[in-house]
Amino acid sequence: MHKPPTADPGGVKPGLSMAALTAIVVGSMIGSGIFALPSQMAGSAAPGPLLIGWVITGVGMLMLAFVFQTLAARKPDVDGGVYGYARAGFGNYIGFTSAFGYWVSAWVGNVAYLVLLFSTLGYFFPAFEGGATLPAIIGASILLWIVHGMTLRGIQTAAFVNVVVTIAKVVPILTFIAIAAVGFKAGLFTADFWGRTTDIDGVPLGDTMSQVKNMMLVTVWVFIGIEGAAVYSQRAAKRRDVGRATVLGFAGVLALLLLVNLLSYGLMTQAELAGVPDPSMAGLLEQQVGSWGAAFISIGLIVSLLGALIAWVMLCVEILRLPAIENVMPKALAKENAHGAPANALWLTNLCVQAMLLWTLANESTYLNLILLATSLILLPYLWSAAYQLLLAVRGETYESGHGRTRDLVVGLIGLVYAVWLVYAGGLEYLLIAALFYLVGTAMFVWARREDHLQVFTKPERIIVAVVAVTSVAAVVMMATGHLAVL
Numbered sequence: 001m002h003k004p005p006t007a008d009p010g011g012v013k014p015g016l017s018m019a020a021l022t023a024i025v026v027g028s029m030i031g032s033g034i035f036a037l038p039s040q041m042a043g044s045a046a047p048g049p050l051l052i053g054w055v056i057t058g059v060g061m062l063m064l065a066f067v068f069q070t071l072a073a074r075k076p077d078v079d080g081g082v083y084g085y086a087r088a089g090f091g092n093y094i095g096f097t098s099a100f101g102y103w104v105s106a107w108v109g110n111v112a113y114l115v116l117l118f119s120t121l122g123y124f125f126p127a128f129e130g131g132a133t134l135p136a137i138i139g140a141s142i143l144l145w146i147v148h149g150m151t152l153r154g155i156q157t158a159a160f161v162n163v164v165v166t167i168a169k170v171v172p173i174l175t176f177i178a179i180a181a182v183g184f185k186a187g188l189f190t191a192d193f194w195g196r197t198t199d200i201d202g203v204p205l206g207d208t209m210s211q212v213k214n215m216m217l218v219t220v221w222v223f224i225g226i227e228g229a230a231v232y233s234q235r236a237a238k239r240r241d242v243g244r245a246t247v248l249g250f251a252g253v254l255a256l257l258l259l260v261n262l263l264s265y266g267l268m269t270q271a272e273l274a275g276v277p278d279p280s281m282a283g284l285l286e287q288q289v290g291s292w293g294a295a296f297i298s299i300g301l302i303v304s305l306l307g308a309l310i311a312w313v314m315l316c317v318e319i320l321r322l323p324a325i326e327n328v329m330p331k332a333l334a335k336e337n338a339h340g341a342p343a344n345a346l347w348l349t350n351l352c353v354q355a356m357l358l359w360t361l362a363n364e365s366t367y368l369n370l371i372l373l374a375t376s377l378i379l380l381p382y383l384w385s386a387a388y389q390l391l392l393a394v395r396g397e398t399y400e401s402g403h404g405r406t407r408d409l410v411v412g413l414i415g416l417v418y419a420v421w422l423v424y425a426g427g428l429e430y431l432l433i434a435a436l437f438y439l440v441g442t443a444m445f446v447w448a449r450r451e452d453h454l455q456v457f458t459k460p461e462r463i464i465v466a467v468v469a470v471t472s473v474a475a476v477v478m479m480a481t482g483h484l485a486v487l
Helices: 018-029 033-042 047-074 082-090 092-121 134-152 155-183 186-190 208-219 240-264 270-274 280-289 291-325 343-360 364-395 405-426 428-451 459-480
Strands: none
Touching: 018 155, 018 240, 018 291, 033 208, 033 240, 033 270, 033 280, 033 291, 047 208, 047 240, 047 364, 047 405, 082 092, 082 291, 082 364, 092 134, 092 291, 092 343, 092 364, 092 428, 092 459, 134 155, 134 291, 134 343, 155 240, 155 280, 155 291, 240 280, 280 291, 291 343, 364 405, 364 428, 405 428, 428 459
């Protein structure tokens, strides 16, 4: 098995640079969400409640960014980010569920990126319109295996391409911000600042707190990927760059989101803005500069989706490789080719993506619901990471000098509360279905433990598995009786 790069006598370790790690964070966070943000937010909240919601969201996600930064510094021996922290804090099985849930979420998300990418190409080529036509699925499949082949050439190759694509995808966003800043009309922005009189499709926005809650439900989906550098911690050239890349990537993406969102309220009335079809950034730029603006943003969205696809393919395989090394996933998933790419993990991941692409031809509504399930699955690993930092601070582990403990207690507590809220906002029904995925996936965990003749479950883990099994049975019963309709 190919081993991770080790330090040479001079202390320099080949691996991912600060720029590459930051690009993984930015590349995985910026997919399609920012391009649809103007109309989605306009349908949820007026500028006043919007600002309150962004402050709450910004603080919550900043705390999670600090959690990953702190854990990277205080636990440099724990690799794999969300997987490693869950395992170190709460045992092998919780670590497995974190990795498995993250992996399922990531590859289903890649299906979403491919379908939306070809749907956007439908702007130029009508045969691809909708993203789920036969030509679109064929095109998406070809692109998937091109990315597959590139990643087989090695993580360094894929990381370099991701840096280039990430830079390319930010250019149209910055262009939109510059044009929107010139066309911004303060009178439109402040016309109904608290949303007292604005109706969206004849429905009032509601009171301030209702608007804040609705707005925050939208923001749940736009920050996923903040953990990207932490997942790749073992491959970092310098360990301290993991935390720095996380915070730097988060700050950059937050700034772009705020500027795109707030400036759009000064370009047209809120009711008009809410009615702009997705990607609404394209419609807004077309209103400002003409038809070339829509084409420009559509190209930007295509590049952005391609970048997100590359970043998430990399995250998919890494979140399988590390658990396989540590007897939490089957050993075969840790096997690397001559270029250092986890080949088996990559094949398994992309075969799942290919199967789901074919499934979308006949089951588009099911596919859309699976995207919501995927988002819920990825939120649980955030919760375990925040809980692990809080646990370290409460115990005083790594705080022998006392330095920074109070700060990290506060950061961990706020991060955990926010992570719990994210899971709650994702919806109880999706957690019930997630239990089914965990139960099915548990077979991989049992396989991995028996491969090396290790104890499969500890006594506490048996209780956890029993809870997962009971929850799964409840989900099946509710689905059979029509009380749960997710899949």
